Amino acid sequence: MDDRQGSLEWAEQKAKEIATLLLFWYEKNKRLLPWRTTADPYAIWLSEIMLQQTQVDAVIPYYRRFLEQFPTIRDLARAPLEAVLKAWENMGYYSRARHLHAAARLVVDSHGGQLPQDPDDLKALPGIGPYTAGAILSIAFGKPVPAVDGNVKRVLSRLFAVDRPLNDGSTQRYISLLAEKLVPAENAGLFNSALMELGALLCRPGMPTCSACPLTSICLAYAGNSQHQLPVAGKRAKRPHKEAAAVILRDSGNRLLIVQRPADGFLGGLWKFPGGMVNPGETVSEGLKNRCREELNLSVSVREPLLTLQQGYTHFQLTLHVFSGTILEGNPGLPATGNWLWASVGDIRRFPFSRAELRILEALFP
Ligand code: SF4
Known part of the structure; x- marks a missing residue:
């Protein structure tokens, strides 16, 4: 009917x-x-x-x-x-x-x-x-x-x-x-x-x-014996694929640099490792260096890849590349904005992270 x-x-x-x-x-x-x-x-x-x-x-x-x-x-x-x-x-x-x-x-x-x-x-x-x-x-x-x-x-x-x-x-x-x-x-x-x-x-x-x-x-x-055909599935838009990169940076005390995402943006208020989306036309390494410069005014060298993980989000599928790196220029310290800081491995889990960052923590700092 x-x-x-x-x-x-x-x-x-x-x-x-x-x-x-x-x-x-x-x-x-x-x-x-x-x-x-x-x-x-x-x-x-x-x-x-x-x-x-x-x-x-x-x-x-x-x-x-x-x-x-x-x-x-x-x-x-x-x-x-x-x-x-x-x-x-x-x-x-x-x-x-x-x-x-x-x-x-x-x-x-x-x-x-x-x-x-x-x-x-x-x-x-x-x-x-x-x-x-x-x-x-x-x-x-x-x-x-x-x-x-x-x-x-x-x-x-x-x-x-x-x-x-x-x-x-x-x-x-x-x-x-x-x-x-x-x-x-x-x-x-x-x-x-x-x-x-x-x-x-x-x-x-x-x-x-x-x-x-x-x-x-x-x-x-x-x-009508149609229960297996219902509900009728509509066309689903394919989720686009994006690439992102993050870098593990340590200070002389072996603490890790973490950054808090803006409250009103994607995963707002959660903490992450420095980095971000790789833009079209950038290599992963270029994208990572550029995001570190834009986000933290830091010049970094990107060293060996540590891991790559896939993470699904509502509107896209993400491949996240994680590297180790060092700071070439810039002195993070405790910034005036308070949205980034050095955290010891023992202390880092008291900050809220998204699933992707938790997977990085589990893989690198179990
Ligand atoms: S389980 Fe669902 S399809 Fe089957 S009889 Fe009940 S309402 Fe109908």
Whole structure:
């Protein structure tokens, strides 16, 4: 059925039945996850942000440690950004941590330390888009609004046999309308969680486990045996490849030179080794020397290659070449800007680094 108006009406008619079946299944089959035993909006918000790009199993220890370190929104707002980034270290997608921290400060300054329940106020906070707002409003505040994440999109595309690419804007709007029709006036948070759980446990990408699904009597993809072809994949842009280079520079005391990235740029606020992207037309070695000059006003000689690693980011794939080197001209010392310093090998891990730098540290200074 791709008569969209007809499907929306049908969704409305079936909503109660779907909610009953799904909630019954959820109650019996849900995973016991730490954020499911709290009613604290801050903890629920934190879990939603962490889960956006990270698997459940990986999130659990971060979630627990983060709440131990920053138990309330006010604690988070008071903390320096660097401590927050350190607590997030190696989980990736660090803009989540920066936004969470900035949002906590706004919540304290403008909302008396309580997450706002008004959808527009909530969505005005950094890092809170329609999905996260829907999840917080429904799960923490019981509001009857949908929360459409990737799992929900996949489930609904099968349930209603949506045969258009999911990444198409009009398909996304249509799926959101379907979700609005389905969400019940009561237990909206449980319903949204159940729909996501169904996507995570049974209605998985590739091979859904329909034999255990509570919705087979309703699912149009199951009825038409098209569940393996749905959702329709859209065209994916190939991630461009970039090259970067970094240099390990030591002072006479064998300490390592590290640099803090600008707060508002790529991986902002995290520390790194000197270097940066290699521009078109530069050799890797030229690029490294040029970035050291631009970034630190240092002239360096590049010596032997130490390692090369591949690292994937959201919008590109990176090859990072790491060299040893020496300073030819310039005297770093402790700079006035405070964004670079010498760190001993024993001390260096107290600074927050991105995954690529952590891999360098593990390889060269295990
Ligand atoms: S019946 Fe299969 S395809 Fe349909 S919602 Fe359930 S798991 Fe997904």
